[in-house]
Amino acid sequence: MLQVDMLSLPSSFRTSWTSNQPVKPVKPEPRPDLDYMLKTGREDERDEEEEGEEGEGGCLRRRSPGKKNQSQARLDRVRLRRIEANARERNRMHGLNKALDSLRKVVPCCSKTSKLSKIETLRLAKNYIWALSQILHSGQTPDLLSFVHTLCKGLSPPTSNLVATCLQVHVHGGDPLVLYPANQHKYHINLHTHRVGKQHVH
DNA sequence: TAGGCCATCTGGTCCT
DNA sequence: AGGACCAGATGGCCTA
Numbered sequence: 001m002l003q004v005d006m007l008s009l010p011s012s013f014r015t016s017w018t019s020n021q022p023v024k025p026v027k028p029e030p031r032p033d034l035d036y037m038l039k040t041g042r043e044d045e046r047d048e049e050e051e052g053e054e055g056e057g058g059c060l061r062r063r064s065p066g067k068k069n070q071s072q073a074r075l076d077r078v079r080l081r082r083i084e085a086n087a088r089e090r091n092r093m094h095g096l097n098k099a100l101d102s103l104r105k106v107v108p109c110c111s112k113t114s115k116l117s118k119i120e121t122l123r124l125a126k127n128y129i130w131a132l133s134q135i136l137h138s139g140q141t142p143d144l145l146s147f148v149h150t151l152c153k154g155l156s157p158p159t160s161n162l163v164a165t166c167l168q169v170h171v172h173g174g175d176p177l178v179l180y181p182a183n184q185h186k187y188h189i190n191l192h193t194h195r196v197g198k199q200h201v202h
Numbered sequence: 203t204a205g206g207c208c209a210t211c212t213g214g215t216c217c218t
Numbered sequence: 219a220g221g222a223c224c225a226g227a228t229g230g231c232c233t234a
Binding site: 085 | 219222223
Protein backbone atom coordinates (compact mmCIF):
# COMPACT_ATOMS: atom_id res chain seq x y z
CA MET A 1 0.00 0.00 0.00
CA LEU A 2 1.37 3.39 -0.92
CA GLN A 3 1.00 6.15 1.61
CA VAL A 4 0.08 9.57 0.33
CA ASP A 5 0.66 12.63 2.43
CA MET A 6 -1.96 15.33 2.67
CA LEU A 7 -1.24 18.55 0.88
CA SER A 8 -3.26 21.30 -0.66
CA LEU A 9 -4.39 22.34 -4.07
CA PRO A 10 -3.27 25.47 -5.91
CA SER A 11 -5.57 28.43 -6.16
CA SER A 12 -6.14 27.82 -9.83
CA PHE A 13 -9.13 25.65 -8.94
CA ARG A 14 -11.43 28.59 -8.44
CA THR A 15 -15.05 28.08 -9.23
CA SER A 16 -16.85 30.08 -11.81
CA TRP A 17 -18.03 27.20 -13.87
CA THR A 18 -21.38 25.65 -14.47
CA SER A 19 -22.70 23.74 -11.55
CA ASN A 20 -22.62 20.02 -11.10
CA GLN A 21 -26.20 19.74 -10.06
CA PRO A 22 -27.81 16.40 -10.67
CA VAL A 23 -29.47 16.19 -13.99
CA LYS A 24 -33.02 14.99 -13.91
CA PRO A 25 -33.86 12.54 -16.60
CA VAL A 26 -35.82 14.20 -19.31
CA LYS A 27 -39.18 12.66 -19.85
CA PRO A 28 -39.72 11.43 -23.35
CA GLU A 29 -41.80 14.17 -24.76
CA PRO A 30 -44.42 13.90 -27.43
CA ARG A 31 -43.07 14.80 -30.81
CA PRO A 32 -45.66 16.71 -32.80
CA ASP A 33 -43.61 16.35 -35.95
CA LEU A 34 -43.38 12.62 -35.46
CA ASP A 35 -47.05 12.36 -34.70
CA TYR A 36 -47.75 14.35 -37.80
CA MET A 37 -45.56 12.08 -39.83
CA LEU A 38 -47.16 8.99 -38.38
CA LYS A 39 -50.66 10.28 -38.95
CA THR A 40 -50.22 11.86 -42.31
CA GLY A 41 -47.20 10.07 -43.66
CA ARG A 42 -45.24 13.17 -44.58
CA GLU A 43 -42.90 11.17 -46.75
CA ASP A 44 -45.90 9.80 -48.58
CA GLU A 45 -46.48 13.11 -50.20
CA ARG A 46 -43.63 12.60 -52.58
CA ASP A 47 -45.04 9.30 -53.69
CA GLU A 48 -48.70 9.97 -53.43
CA GLU A 49 -49.06 13.51 -54.56
CA GLU A 50 -48.54 12.16 -58.02
CA GLU A 51 -51.76 10.42 -58.66
CA GLY A 52 -50.37 9.49 -62.01
CA GLU A 53 -46.86 8.82 -63.22
CA GLU A 54 -45.30 10.16 -66.30
CA GLY A 55 -45.14 7.64 -69.03
CA GLU A 56 -43.41 7.75 -72.33
CA GLY A 57 -44.01 10.94 -74.23
CA GLY A 58 -44.88 12.90 -71.12
CA CYS A 59 -48.46 11.67 -70.80
CA LEU A 60 -49.72 10.75 -67.36
CA ARG A 61 -50.40 7.19 -66.48
CA ARG A 62 -53.03 6.43 -63.84
CA ARG A 63 -51.68 4.48 -60.92
CA SER A 64 -53.71 1.42 -60.16
CA PRO A 65 -55.31 1.16 -56.69
CA GLY A 66 -53.25 -1.94 -56.08
CA LYS A 67 -50.07 -0.01 -56.65
CA LYS A 68 -51.22 2.64 -54.25
CA ASN A 69 -51.84 0.03 -51.59
CA GLN A 70 -48.41 -1.40 -52.25
CA SER A 71 -46.88 2.04 -51.82
CA GLN A 72 -48.82 2.61 -48.63
CA ALA A 73 -47.62 -0.71 -47.27
CA ARG A 74 -44.06 0.18 -48.13
CA LEU A 75 -44.37 3.53 -46.37
CA ASP A 76 -45.90 1.88 -43.36
CA ARG A 77 -42.93 -0.43 -43.29
CA VAL A 78 -40.53 2.51 -43.52
CA ARG A 79 -42.28 4.30 -40.68
CA LEU A 80 -42.28 1.20 -38.55
CA ARG A 81 -38.59 0.70 -39.19
CA ARG A 82 -37.93 4.30 -38.19
CA ILE A 83 -39.85 3.84 -34.94
CA GLU A 84 -37.98 0.64 -34.19
CA ALA A 85 -34.68 2.32 -35.02
CA ASN A 86 -35.53 5.12 -32.61
CA ALA A 87 -36.25 2.61 -29.87
CA ARG A 88 -32.99 0.83 -30.54
CA GLU A 89 -31.13 4.11 -30.47
CA ARG A 90 -32.75 5.00 -27.16
CA ASN A 91 -31.73 1.65 -25.72
CA ARG A 92 -28.24 2.06 -27.04
CA MET A 93 -27.94 5.44 -25.36
CA HIS A 94 -29.38 4.04 -22.15
CA GLY A 95 -26.71 1.36 -22.26
CA LEU A 96 -24.09 4.00 -22.77
CA ASN A 97 -25.44 5.98 -19.83
CA LYS A 98 -25.47 2.86 -17.69
CA ALA A 99 -21.82 2.32 -18.52
CA LEU A 100 -21.10 5.91 -17.62
CA ASP A 101 -22.87 5.41 -14.29
CA SER A 102 -20.64 2.42 -13.64
CA LEU A 103 -17.65 4.57 -14.45
CA ARG A 104 -18.87 7.27 -12.06
CA LYS A 105 -18.87 4.69 -9.28
CA VAL A 106 -15.19 3.85 -9.68
CA VAL A 107 -13.67 7.26 -10.22
CA PRO A 108 -12.60 9.11 -7.08
CA CYS A 109 -15.41 11.61 -7.02
CA CYS A 110 -18.48 10.99 -4.97
CA SER A 111 -21.28 13.33 -4.11
CA LYS A 112 -24.78 12.65 -2.95
CA THR A 113 -26.12 15.95 -4.21
CA SER A 114 -24.50 16.20 -7.58
CA LYS A 115 -23.51 14.00 -10.44
CA LEU A 116 -20.51 14.27 -12.69
CA SER A 117 -21.37 15.23 -16.22
CA LYS A 118 -20.54 12.78 -18.96
CA ILE A 119 -17.57 14.72 -20.22
CA GLU A 120 -16.20 15.31 -16.73
CA THR A 121 -16.60 11.63 -15.91
CA LEU A 122 -14.58 10.67 -18.96
CA ARG A 123 -11.90 13.26 -18.23
CA LEU A 124 -11.59 12.24 -14.62
CA ALA A 125 -11.47 8.55 -15.56
CA LYS A 126 -8.70 9.25 -18.04
CA ASN A 127 -6.75 11.22 -15.42
CA TYR A 128 -7.33 8.52 -12.83
CA ILE A 129 -6.02 5.81 -15.12
CA TRP A 130 -3.05 7.96 -15.97
CA ALA A 131 -2.29 8.71 -12.31
CA LEU A 132 -2.53 5.07 -11.29
CA SER A 133 -0.41 3.90 -14.18
CA GLN A 134 2.22 6.44 -13.24
CA ILE A 135 2.24 5.09 -9.70
CA LEU A 136 2.54 1.51 -10.90
CA HIS A 137 5.22 2.41 -13.37
CA SER A 138 7.38 4.41 -10.98
CA GLY A 139 6.60 2.51 -7.82
CA GLN A 140 6.84 5.89 -6.13
CA THR A 141 4.46 7.26 -3.59
CA PRO A 142 3.02 10.50 -4.89
CA ASP A 143 2.03 13.21 -2.50
CA LEU A 144 -1.65 13.95 -2.44
CA LEU A 145 -1.16 17.33 -4.06
CA SER A 146 0.35 15.96 -7.23
CA PHE A 147 -2.08 13.06 -7.20
CA VAL A 148 -5.10 15.34 -6.96
CA HIS A 149 -3.45 17.68 -9.40
CA THR A 150 -3.19 14.90 -11.95
CA LEU A 151 -6.77 13.87 -11.32
CA CYS A 152 -8.02 17.39 -11.83
CA LYS A 153 -6.16 18.15 -15.02
CA GLY A 154 -8.60 19.67 -17.48
CA LEU A 155 -11.54 19.38 -15.10
CA SER A 156 -13.82 22.25 -14.22
CA PRO A 157 -13.23 23.90 -10.84
CA PRO A 158 -16.46 22.49 -9.35
CA THR A 159 -15.46 19.00 -10.36
CA SER A 160 -11.98 19.59 -9.02
CA ASN A 161 -13.50 20.61 -5.74
CA LEU A 162 -15.66 17.51 -5.74
CA VAL A 163 -12.57 15.38 -6.25
CA ALA A 164 -10.79 17.24 -3.48
CA THR A 165 -13.76 16.71 -1.21
CA CYS A 166 -13.89 13.06 -2.09
CA LEU A 167 -10.24 12.73 -1.13
CA GLN A 168 -11.01 14.59 2.08
CA VAL A 169 -9.08 17.67 1.00
CA HIS A 170 -11.50 20.20 2.33
CA VAL A 171 -11.94 23.51 0.68
CA HIS A 172 -11.67 26.55 2.85
CA GLY A 173 -13.93 29.41 1.85
CA GLY A 174 -12.49 32.76 0.90
CA ASP A 175 -10.13 34.12 -1.63
CA PRO A 176 -7.63 32.86 -2.57
CA LEU A 177 -8.78 29.30 -2.43
CA VAL A 178 -7.06 27.40 0.34
CA LEU A 179 -7.25 23.68 0.75
CA TYR A 180 -6.24 22.19 4.01
CA PRO A 181 -6.22 18.80 5.66
CA ALA A 182 -9.61 18.45 7.20
CA ASN A 183 -8.81 15.75 9.67
CA GLN A 184 -6.19 13.38 10.84
CA HIS A 185 -6.24 11.01 7.93
CA LYS A 186 -3.57 9.47 5.82
CA TYR A 187 -4.36 8.48 2.30
CA HIS A 188 -3.40 5.30 0.65
CA ILE A 189 -3.75 3.73 -2.72
CA ASN A 190 -4.68 0.11 -2.69
CA LEU A 191 -2.55 -1.45 -5.38
CA HIS A 192 -4.93 -4.35 -5.65
CA THR A 193 -8.10 -2.39 -6.18
CA HIS A 194 -6.38 0.78 -7.39
CA ARG A 195 -8.73 2.75 -5.19
CA VAL A 196 -7.76 5.64 -2.98
CA GLY A 197 -8.66 5.14 0.63
CA LYS A 198 -8.10 6.91 3.90
CA GLN A 199 -6.72 5.79 7.19
CA HIS A 200 -7.22 7.47 10.50
CA VAL A 201 -4.00 8.52 12.19
CA HIS A 202 -3.93 8.04 15.93
C1' DT B 203 -31.44 35.41 -20.18
C1' DA B 204 -27.38 32.84 -21.69
C1' DG B 205 -24.94 28.83 -21.40
C1' DG B 206 -24.25 24.00 -20.09
C1' DC B 207 -26.02 19.53 -20.09
C1' DC B 208 -29.14 16.25 -21.40
C1' DA B 209 -32.51 12.99 -24.07
C1' DT B 210 -34.38 12.12 -28.27
C1' DC B 211 -35.04 12.00 -33.21
C1' DT B 212 -33.09 11.59 -37.61
C1' DG B 213 -30.43 10.54 -41.77
C1' DG B 214 -26.05 8.85 -43.34
C1' DT B 215 -22.58 5.27 -43.38
C1' DC B 216 -20.68 0.89 -42.60
C1' DC B 217 -21.05 -3.92 -41.71
C1' DT B 218 -23.17 -8.56 -41.60
C1' DA C 219 -32.33 -5.65 -45.85
C1' DG C 220 -31.59 -4.51 -41.43
C1' DG C 221 -28.88 -3.34 -37.36
C1' DA C 222 -25.14 -0.64 -35.07
C1' DC C 223 -22.89 3.45 -34.76
C1' DC C 224 -22.33 8.28 -35.33
C1' DA C 225 -23.02 13.24 -35.58
C1' DG C 226 -26.14 17.08 -36.18
C1' DA C 227 -30.43 19.27 -34.86
C1' DT C 228 -33.81 20.33 -31.55
C1' DG C 229 -35.96 21.48 -27.41
C1' DG C 230 -36.35 21.05 -22.24
C1' DC C 231 -34.39 21.82 -17.69
C1' DC C 232 -31.45 24.12 -14.57
C1' DT C 233 -28.27 27.55 -12.64
C1' DA C 234 -25.54 31.77 -12.37
